Amino acid sequence: xxxxxxLRALALGYLALxxxxxxxxxxxxAFADGVGPVWDAVTTPEALHALWLTCLMVLVAVPLNxxxxxxxxxxxxxQRFRGRALLNALVDLPFAVSPVVVGLALVLVYGRxxxxxxxxxxxxxxxxxxxxxxxxxxxxxxxxFVAREVVPVLREVGTEQEQAAETLGASSLQTFVRITLPxxxxxxxxxxxxxxxxxxxxxxxxxxxxGKIAGRTETLTLLVEDRFQGFxxxxxxxxxxxxxxxxxxxxxxxxxxxxxxxxx
Amino acid sequence: MSIVxxxxxxxxxxxxxLDDVSLVVPEGSLTALLGPSxxxxxxxLRVIAGLEAPDAGRILIAGDDATPRxxxxxxxxxxFQHYAAFKHMTVRKNVAFGLDVRKRPKDEVRRRxxxxxxxxxxxxxxxRYPAQLSGGQRQRMALARALAVEPEVLLLDExxxxxxxxxxxxxxxxxxxxxxEVHVTTVFxxxxxxxxxxxxxxxxxLNGGRVEQAGSPRELYERPANEFVRGFVGPLTRLGDxxxxxxxxxxxxxxxxxxxxxxxERVSLLGxxxxxxxxxxxxxxxxxxxxxxxxxxxxxxxxxxxxxRAEREVALT
Numbered sequence: 001x002x003x004x005x006x007l008r009a010l011a012l013g014y015l016a017l018x019x020x021x022x023x024x025x026x027x028x029x030a031f032a033d034g035v036g037p038v039w040d041a042v043t044t045p046e047a048l049h050a051l052w053l054t055c056l057m058v059l060v061a062v063p064l065n066x067x068x069x070x071x072x073x074x075x076x077x078x079q080r081f082r083g084r085a086l087l088n089a090l091v092d093l094p095f096a097v098s099p100v101v102v103g104l105a106l107v108l109v110y111g112r113x114x115x116x117x118x119x120x121x122x123x124x125x126x127x128x129x130x131x132x133x134x135x136x137x138x139x140x141x142x143x144x145f146v147a148r149e150v151v152p153v154l155r156e157v158g159t160e161q162e163q164a165a166e167t168l169g170a171s172s173l174q175t176f177v178r179i180t181l182p183x184x185x186x187x188x189x190x191x192x193x194x195x196x197x198x199x200x201x202x203x204x205x206x207x208x209x210x211g212k213i214a215g216r217t218e219t220l221t222l223l224v225e226d227r228f229q230g231f232x233x234x235x236x237x238x239x240x241x242x243x244x245x246x247x248x249x250x251x252x253x254x255x256x257x258x259x260x261x262x263x264x
Numbered sequence: 265m266s267i268v269x270x271x272x273x274x275x276x277x278x279x280x281x282l283d284d285v286s287l288v289v290p291e292g293s294l295t296a297l298l299g300p301s302x303x304x305x306x307x308x309l310r311v312i313a314g315l316e317a318p319d320a321g322r323i324l325i326a327g328d329d330a331t332p333r334x335x336x337x338x339x340x341x342x343x344f345q346h347y348a349a350f351k352h353m354t355v356r357k358n359v360a361f362g363l364d365v366r367k368r369p370k371d372e373v374r375r376r377x378x379x380x381x382x383x384x385x386x387x388x389x390x391x392r393y394p395a396q397l398s399g400g401q402r403q404r405m406a407l408a409r410a411l412a413v414e415p416e417v418l419l420l421d422e423x424x425x426x427x428x429x430x431x432x433x434x435x436x437x438x439x440x441x442x443x444x445e446v447h448v449t450t451v452f453x454x455x456x457x458x459x460x461x462x463x464x465x466x467x468x469x470l471n472g473g474r475v476e477q478a479g480s481p482r483e484l485y486e487r488p489a490n491e492f493v494r495g496f497v498g499p500l501t502r503l504g505d506x507x508x509x510x511x512x513x514x515x516x517x518x519x520x521x522x523x524x525x526x527x528x529e530r531v532s533l534l535g536x537x538x539x540x541x542x543x544x545x546x547x548x549x550x551x552x553x554x555x556x557x558x559x560x561x562x563x564x565x566x567x568x569x570x571x572x573r574a575e576r577e578v579a580l581t
Contacts, residue, residue: 160348163315164406166335167342168362168413178365182352 023244030237041238046215050223051242053131054200057138057219061199065139066192069146070184076147077154091147094140102140103208106133110209129211134219137205142198146191153187154180193254200246265326265339265416265449266291267312272321274307274473281307282318283473289417289451289466291326294443296464297453298496304473305453309419312451314338326416341410341448345422347402349394355381355405356390362413380408383442400431411446420452424459436463457497461485469493501550508574513552515540515562516571523571526550531564540564542572 030038041047076088094102110127111117120127127133161183165175181188203221210217218226220243227235267289274282282304289295297305310316312323314335322331330338350358357364359380363373381387384404394402403423410418423439424432440463443450454460460467461481469476469484469492477489481497488494494507501510503524516523525545532539538559540552552572564570 160344160346161350163335164342164344164348164350164409165361165365167313167315167338167340168365168409169336170361170365171336174365178361179350 026237026240026244030234030241037234038238038241041235042242044235046218047223047235047239047242049215050218050220050239053134053218054220054243054246056131057135057202057206058196058199060135061138061142062192062195065143065195066146066188068143069148069191069195070150070188072147073150073154073184074180076151078159091144094143099137099141099202099204099206100208103137103205106137106140106205106209110136128209129213129217131217133209134206134217137209138199138202141202141205142195145194145198146188149191149194150184150187153184157183189254189257193250196250197247200243200250266324267417267449267451268322268324268327269308269312270322270324272308272311272318272323274304274311274316274318280473282311285321285470285473285475287468287475287478289449291449292447293449293465294440294463295451295466295468296460297451297468297470298457298460299455299470299476300496301455303470305455305470306421308470309421309451309453312417313340313342313419315342339413339416341413341415341418343403343406343410343418343420343423345425347394347399347406347426349402349406351394354391354393355386355397358394358405359408359412361409366413376412377408380412383411383445384408398431399427400435403427403435407442411448415448418448418450420450422453422455425454432459439463461497467497469496471496499553501552502548503544503550503572503574504546504548506574506577508577510539510551510553512574512576513550513554514573514575515552515554515558515564516573517562519571520573523573526570526572528564528566528568528570530566531559538564542570544572 042051072087072091076084076091107114107128109115109117110120110133112121112128114128117127125132127136157180161179162175165179170178201221202219203225206219207222207225210219210222212218212222212226214226220239224236224239224243227233227239269285269287269289272282272285273280285304285308297308299305307316311318312325314323314330314333314337318331322329324330325338325340335342350361353361356377359377360373363376368376377390378387381390384407386401386404386408389397389401389405394405397405403426407420407423420439424435427435436459439452452463464481466478467481467484468478471492476496477484477493479487484493484497488497494500499510500507501513502508503513514523519525526542527545529541529543529549532541533556536556537553538556540554540559542550542552544550550572562570
C-alpha cells in the first residue's frame with residue numbers, strides 16, 4: 001500500500017516538476033496584466049502569419065505522413081522481401097538524427113549551391129528560406145509516428161479477418177476500407193496526434209531552412225524565439241500559449257474520439 | 265458442388281506441406297480432413313479456398329478449374345479456428361458482410377440475416393459485438409456469415425478446436441444437423457479422430473503432406489490401409505506381437521485356447537465403459553475396454569488374474 005502511494009507520488013511529482021510547473025509559469029507570466037496585452041501580442045500581423053504558417057505545416061505534413069505511415073506499416077508487417085529490415089530501420093531515422101542536422105542536409109541538397117537547388121531555382125522554385133523547405137523539414141521530422149504506432153497494431157490484428165473478408169467476396173479496396181482501416185484506427189489516430197504535436201512544435205530543422213524572415217518564414221516556434229531574443233517576453237509568452245493551446249486541443253481531440261478506457 | 269483436388273503440391277521454403285495430393289469430395293457430402301498437426305490438412309483446405317496458391321496441381325470446383333481464381337471468386341465459405349470475427353461490427357453486420365460488399369438491397373439483406381441468425385440460434389444477439397459472445401456463439405456467427413453468400417462449398421478449419429469439450433460436442437452434433445438442412449458440400453479439418461468419426465461421411469487421412477487413406481469412417485476403422493491409419497483412427501494395444509483394438513480384447517476368468525495370463529493393474533470406470541490396465545504374465549503391458557455391464561458381470565478388481573484373448577485383429581487391407 002505504502003509503496004504504491006510512493007510510486008504514485010513519484011510519477012505525479014516528476015510530471016509536475018517537468019511539465020506542469022513550467023507550463024503553468026508561462027501562463028501566469030503571460031496573463032500577469034490580464035488578457036488584453038496577450039490578445040494584442042497574438043494578433044499582430046507577424047503573429048497571425050506565424051500561426052497560419054504553423055497550421056500550414058500541420059495541414060500538409062500530417063495527411064501526407066499519415067498516408068505514407070500506414071502504407072509503410074503495411075509493407076513492413078505484411079510483406080516479406082530483402083530490404084524490409086532496412087526500411088524498418090529507415091523509418092526510425094528521423095528519431096535518431098538531430099533536427100538541426102536534418103535542416104543542414106536539406107540546405108545541402110536544396111540550397112542555391114546544393115544538388116538540386118540550382119536546377120530548382122532555374123525553374124523558379126525556391127526551397128530553402130521558403131515555406132516549401134520548412135514543410136519538407138517538418139515532414140521529415142514527423143515521419144515515423146504513424147508507422148510506429150500502426151506497426152504493432154497491425155501485427156496484433158493479424159490477417160485472418162482480411163482473409164475472411166476476401167472469402168466473403170470483398171475486393172482488396174473493400175477489405176482495406178471496411179476491415180483493415182477500422183481495425184487499426186486507434187493506432188492511426190494516436191499516430192496522427194503525435195505527428196501533429198511534432199509538426200506544431202518543430203524548431204531545429206525548420207529554423208535552419210527558414211531563414212527566419214519575420215512575417216514570411218516564421219512559424220510560431222520561431223516567433224517565440226525571435227520575441228525572446230528581442231526581449232519581448234510578453235510576445236514570447238503569448239505565442240507559447242497559442243502553441244500550448246493547439247497542442248492541448250490535439251490531445252483533447254484524441255481523448256474525445258479515442259476508445260473509452262483504453263487510453264487515459 | 266463437388267471438389268476435385270488434382271496432384272497438388274505446396275512447399276513453404278524447405279518444408280513440404282502437400283506432396284502430390286489428389287482427392288475427390290462428392291457433391292453434398294460432409295468430409296473430414298484428419299491428421300496430426302503439420303500433416304498438411306489446413307494447407308490443403310486453404311489451397312481449396314484460394315487463400316494459398318499451390319506450387320503444382322489443380323483445384324476443380326463443380327467441374328471448373330478454380331486454380332487461377334482468387335478466393336473471392338471461388339464461391340467458398342470459410343470458417344476459421346479462431347473465428348476471424350470482425351470485431352468492430354455487430355453480429356448483424358458481420359453476417360451481412362458478404363451481402364453488403366455485393367451491394368444487395370437493404371431489405372433483402374435484413375431478411376436473409378434474420379433467417380441465418382435463426383438457423384444458428386443467435387436471434388437475440390444481432391446487435392451485440394463479437395466480444396460480448398461466447399466462443400461457441402462466435403463460431404456460430406462465423407458460420408452464419410460464411411453461409412450468407414450461399415457458397416458452393418463450405419470449408420471449416422478446425423472449427424471447434426478453440427472451444428471447450430462440452431461446447432465442442434454440442435456443436436459437432438449441430439453441424440451434422442445443419443448439413444442435413446443446408447446440404448452444401450462441406451469439408452472440415454480436424455486432428456481429433458473421434459470428431460471426424462462422429463461428424464463426417466467421408467474421412468481423408470493426411471500425414472506428412474500425403475493422403476494416407478480416404479474412405480468412410482467404418483472402412484478406415486475396420487480396414488485401415490496402413491499402420492499409420494490404423495494407429496490414428498482408433499486406439500491400439502499390443503498382445504505379444506498382435507495389435508488389436510482395446511475393445512476387441514476378450515477378458516476370461518479361466519484359461520482358454522489362445523489366451524494369455526494377465527494381472528489387472530487398475531480398473532478405471534469411464535462412464536459407460538471400463539478401462540483395464542493389464543500386465544501380461546509373459547511381459548509387456550496392454551489395456552482393454554469393455555462395457556460396464558460386462559465388467560460387473562466378471563466382478564473385476566485391481567490385482568486380479570485374468571486371461572485375455574484377441575477376438576479380432578485389425579488387419580491391413
